[in-house]
Amino acid sequence: MEDARLDESKAEAARIEDARVEVPGLEEARAEDLEEIDTIIAELEVSGGRGNLILCVVNAPAYRDGIIRALSGRFKAKVIPVEEGEDVIKILKSGDFGGAEVLIWTMPEKLTDELADALNNFRELFYDAGVPSLVFSSQSFLDDVIRIAPDFWRYRGNYYELKGQDQGFAFDAINALATSLRYQSKEDLLRRRRINEYLLEKVKDEKEAAKILDELAEISYHLGEYDIASEYFKQELRLGEWLGDKRGVARSLHNLGIIACETGDLESARHLYDESMKIFQELGDKSSVAMSLHELGVLAQDTGDLADARRLYDESLKIAQELGNKRGVAISLHNLGVLAQYTGDLAEARRLYDESLKIAQELGNKRGVAISLHNLGVLAQYTGDLAEARRFYDESLKIAQKLGNKSGVAISLAQSALLEEMEGNLERALDLIRQAETLFQELGSPTAEQARRDRQRLEKKVVKR
Structure with missing residues (x-):
């Protein structure tokens, strides 16, 4: 059993070393991550010849593996994938680390009770080993450690949290509003807004007023006016509560959760999704339950709980x-x-984006088409096919502009800026990222910070040229 686990450890180390998907090195990492990684390297050098326990949170496995490859080029490292607590105890007690200068542990996606007990009760072994240990885990795993293995957490040396690789401005997981407004252009949205604003002033029936508020909120959402959308959804929520319309209340809560998610308030989003899903379940509304599962999957992915994210997406699908x-x-x-x-599974990502794109085209869902085209462009750029990437970005941007989708326009402009930078067109790249940053700021999007960092980097490059 122990030999089998050691073989798995060697296989994991080989997988990281020889990964078929090329992950850029540390030069592609976020600036703040580079500072943290430099500190980790310094601490590992100082710790040489004695035990130490260093915890490091990285949510994306592909990014984590890139860091491990870089560290393995600096130190003689033994990479140990952990599945069970027994793995940790046996390896540390054996004292046979093959001459490694650093032990690098990769924790599983979930913390089991057995693993928590091992970390808590045998934490001293990390210091007795005489070799520093660098333990990688997701934020979700660490949250569970703090909750059910607090002694291990308190026994640590230093703790680092890496934000993740700047892979560009891809569309993240799509949020699913609890409504399905069909429109063909920004002009169509503005026309429908004018009509609904007029109707809202004239309507006397509260149920009809709720429907009008719902459409006005969705129109504002698609135009990137999140504050206005939020106010309309709140009015709809109050009206639904007054009418005793449980389904309407649940829909409003769900949609307010999406606004919270778009503006970076993930805790509020989780609370709102939980509330709405409970009502949908009581009503037996399977379609809406699927939407709630989907949004909870997005939140799980954001905190690095990839197993739970996959489970929730699969249930929703x-x-x-x-x-x-x-x-x-x-x-x-x-x-x-x-x-x-x-x-890091780019081939699978491409297959899934292609499937999603095909369905969006069949449904005439232009917003969905633009999103899929953009992410296919990111994959093309990532693998070096810049001409194909440009074609996808241009198509996606054109659709987003026609729809008045401010978020889509901002993301396409920002990613196009990175493409121009790769091709040496720094002035053009700087112009594009400035436009994108302005739009992200208008949206109140946390992505504005990433755009700001890229703008500052490009400004320095232009000055040096």
């Missing part, structure tokens, strides 16, 4: 397929593609 909900199927396929890209 299964319900959508059973109900014949093609729109829901397309969204779930896209999000599974994002998850595959996040973990």
